[in-house]
Amino acid sequence: MLNWVTRFNIFSFLDNNHYAFEEPAFEWILAVGVKESIVLNNAVDFSELKSFHAENPGWLFGHINYPSKDSDSIGFPSSFFFVPDIIIKCKGNNISIDSSTVAAQEIFNEINHQSIQITNTLSSNLSIRSNYTQEEYIEIIHCLKKHIQRGDCYEINFCQGFFVENIQIDPVDLYQKLMELSPNPFAAFYKLDDKYCICASPERFLKKSGEVVISQPIKGTSKRDHSNIITDVLNKEYLLNSVKEKSENVMIVDLVRNDLSRICNEGSVFTKELFGVYSFPQVHQMISTIQGTVTEEVHWTEIIKACYPMGSMTGAPKVKVMELIEKYENGPRGLFSGSIGYVTPEGDFDFNVVIRSVFYNQSDETLSFKVGGGITFNSDPAMEYEECMIKASAIMQILSSD
DSSP, rough: HHHTTTSSEEEEEEEEEOOOOTSSOSSSEEEOOOOOOEOOOOSHHHHHHHHHHHHSSOOOEEEEEEOSSOOOOOOSSSSEEESSSSEEEEETTTEEEEEESSSSHHHHHHHHHOOOOOOOOOOOOOOOOOSSSSHHHHHHHHHEEEEHTTSSOOOOEEEEEEEEESSSOOOOHHHHHHHOOOTEEEEEEEEEEEEEEEEEEEEEEEEEEEEEEEEEEEEEEOOOTTHHHHHHHHHHEEEHHHHHHHHEEEEEEEHHHHHHHTOOOOOOEEEEEEEEEEEOOSSSEEEHHHEEOOTTTOOHHHHHHOOOGGGGTTEEEEEHHHHHHHHHSSSOOTTTTTTTEEETTOOEEEEOOOOSSSEHHHHHHHHEEEEEEOTTTTHHHHHHHHHHHHHHHHHHHHHHHO
16 A cells, blocks of 8 residues: 555555554544645644635645744645545554545555565665764753753753765655554654655644543653563663653643643643653653643634644743754754644544654655754753664664665
């Protein structure tokens, strides 16, 4: 199916990889082709997005970038949403195909006759470069800690980027390798013309189901050790007992509660789970779940607007740390720490946080990825750098394999 879908200029494939966070609506969903679309190249105009959906009721798929003044090297627009021509969904043992222009049986036959061969285009000789040396990264963390000590902020998410030039890849091959090594519950394989996002995200930004809205920020990370079960358990217990990781997590919980309180019914916002520790292929993560309820009058765009960008990728207080991010990070984030997701005809939605992702511009033959972490008063700069390298390890591993 993924070999078949690459013939289209635009598609969005979302896969939960058998995780069951808050009862997923499907195992995976693929949106293909475009009946109508909207491109927002500057700051996201949520009122314009609201009008577009009113004029084009039905399913919407797309993305929203992290808000930056400039575009990144890959070139995803600030926001893009499309009404798909074809939707293929899998839930349990059932697959459904819906299209207003092509017979479902015809689509099914086309996919079944598609080759299952995937071209391996990766090389072990790739030169992966970072936009910071280890020393430069550590020095910036010291600068950010001074801002925290002065009271400018409590926590700031700081990211560094990696890039490869003059690279030709088969995006399906890269996506499959990433899913084999690091299957995660909010994975996405997303194409917009010549630009690809290959995403193995473990984090949900926002989900709305009926009147219920939830957010599940991740803050707190420790390394997996598959070779030693005792060490692996100790690393998990470190998260459960770490004052530093818990303080980092609770700051973002408070921020998310505040964001949701802007649009949820008064008194309805509460922390459903605090400091939940979940295990993923490369890392253990601390995840909290915040829930609230909204009235029917609250449009889905208003919910996104109230919470965007997500606190787990900014810090607290949000406005100040976004200024510091703009000052200290070497280059705009683009789609990284943005969001990919869908909206149903009823106005329900589910959006991820775009992390653990590779971005590829096929025309320019450029590839990039970014990793980051939450910096607090108690952060050790050298350990923060090590955490970034752990988060980047899965992508590093697949890019260096042939």
